[in-house]
Amino acid sequence: MKTNVAVFFGGRSVEHEISVISALQAINAFDRNKYDIIPIYISKQGRWYTGPGLLDIRNYRDMKALTDSCDEVFMRPEYGDFNLYKVQSGLFAKKNPVVAELHVAVPVLHGTNGEDGIFEGLLQTIGLPFAGCDTLASANGMDKITMKMILRECGVPVVDFVWFTDKQWTRNRDALISRIENELGYPVIVKPANLGSSVGIGKASDRDELIEKIDNAEKFSQRIIVEHMISRLKEINCSVLGDADDCRPSVCEEPIKTGDFLSYEDKYMGGSKSAKGMQASEKRIPADLSPEMTDRIRNMASETFRVLGCHGVSRVDVMVDEADNSVYVNEINTIPGSLSFYLWEATGLSFTALMDELVSLALKRKRETDRKTFTYDQNIFALGGGVKGGVKGAKGVKR
Numbered sequence: 001m002k003t004n005v006a007v008f009f010g011g012r013s014v015e016h017e018i019s020v021i022s023a024l025q026a027i028n029a030f031d032r033n034k035y036d037i038i039p040i041y042i043s044k045q046g047r048w049y050t051g052p053g054l055l056d057i058r059n060y061r062d063m064k065a066l067t068d069s070c071d072e073v074f075m076r077p078e079y080g081d082f083n084l085y086k087v088q089s090g091l092f093a094k095k096n097p098v099v100a101e102l103h104v105a106v107p108v109l110h111g112t113n114g115e116d117g118i119f120e121g122l123l124q125t126i127g128l129p130f131a132g133c134d135t136l137a138s139a140n141g142m143d144k145i146t147m148k149m150i151l152r153e154c155g156v157p158v159v160d161f162v163w164f165t166d167k168q169w170t171r172n173r174d175a176l177i178s179r180i181e182n183e184l185g186y187p188v189i190v191k192p193a194n195l196g197s198s199v200g201i202g203k204a205s206d207r208d209e210l211i212e213k214i215d216n217a218e219k220f221s222q223r224i225i226v227e228h229m230i231s232r233l234k235e236i237n238c239s240v241l242g243d244a245d246d247c248r249p250s251v252c253e254e255p256i257k258t259g260d261f262l263s264y265e266d267k268y269m270g271g272s273k274s275a276k277g278m279q280a281s282e283k284r285i286p287a288d289l290s291p292e293m294t295d296r297i298r299n300m301a302s303e304t305f306r307v308l309g310c311h312g313v314s315r316v317d318v319m320v321d322e323a324d325n326s327v328y329v330n331e332i333n334t335i336p337g338s339l340s341f342y343l344w345e346a347t348g349l350s351f352t353a354l355m356d357e358l359v360s361l362a363l364k365r366k367r368e369t370d371r372k373t374f375t376y377d378q379n380i381f382a383l384g385g386g387v388k389g390g391v392k393g394a395k396g397v398k399r
Helices: 016-029 057-061 063-068 118-126 135-142 144-153 166-171 173-183 207-217 264-268 291-307 337-347 351-370
Strands: 003-010 035-042 048-050 071-074 083-086 098-101 104-108 161-165 188-192 202-204 223-228 233-243 246-255 311-321 326-333
Touching: 003 016, 003 098, 016 035, 016 057, 016 104, 016 337, 016 351, 035 098, 057 063, 104 118, 104 351, 118 135, 135 144, 144 161, 144 223, 144 291, 144 326, 161 166, 161 173, 166 173, 166 223, 173 207, 188 207, 202 207, 207 223, 233 291, 233 337, 233 351, 246 291, 246 337, 291 311, 291 326, 311 337, 311 351, 337 351
Parallel strands: 003 035, 003 104
Antiparallel strands: 035 048, 048 071, 071 083, 083 098, 161 223, 188 202, 188 223, 233 246, 233 311, 311 326
């Protein structure tokens, strides 16, 4: 019997198109002798669709024609119901029919509403096994502020930063500018706290640029982070695969940037206008590093994965200050572009084997989770004719 794998992609995110590319790459990598793949596309409006037309990237040029050719579907938020239902509407609509029974989900949803724990929470509510980080690890990994706080507390080095909300920026602009200048100095990097793919990121070398870049970043996020910028910067990426208790790092890569930092075009278009995903970007694999520096970065990537409680495949991006060879974690991508398959191929693991391992990890976590206790069979309402003190006394008396 084949395993039914639902691959979720698209989503309400500025990284929507990149998600489509990554998902189709992953779908094509699955061994069809072992798996039946159900593609589930989430539109920018949040509606779910499935159908064979989703498997051809050329069809995405005309979104209306594509979605019109597909079935709109949904899942019920009921624990243990792993069915995918077809939406039936109209006066004479019958009961919503089952399109497929899902065995495992593989979310390939980059950015907000997908990589940040929101979608993972839905899957955990239903109880469907899924590949990748759970709600907590996804949320902590997605938010650059929370992530850096956790890493710093656990002894993993990160650069100095200042963070604030968009409302604080509106109300206390002058005070925040002074704090940034006093604590960080120029140049700095301004980022939305919970986006990836270099969206909304900018370099500021003076006060005017700082204001401009923060005004732009707040268009994308309610939380903003401003970081000290390393002048002699070398960026290195390393993928990690497994779970927090048993993981291994890939080889390292050095992505080639065209400016002061990796842009959206550098990452996904290889400096061109042809979007092919992360594998299209210019890079050195393996990175030109000493064996000692390579081991240091791989260990740091694994520790980041462990500390954040990650699962599945992630990519950890680090920064090397070539002035003194200091190394800092920049961020973690819990659903990395192209699922970092090119790093694993360079490590000796094929894309097909990578997808096999992600499914195995998802099923293993489900087995381990099912052994935990989440409810008690005891019904307190049936004890002694009711709870003494009524509703107000259910949690005790305040004194």
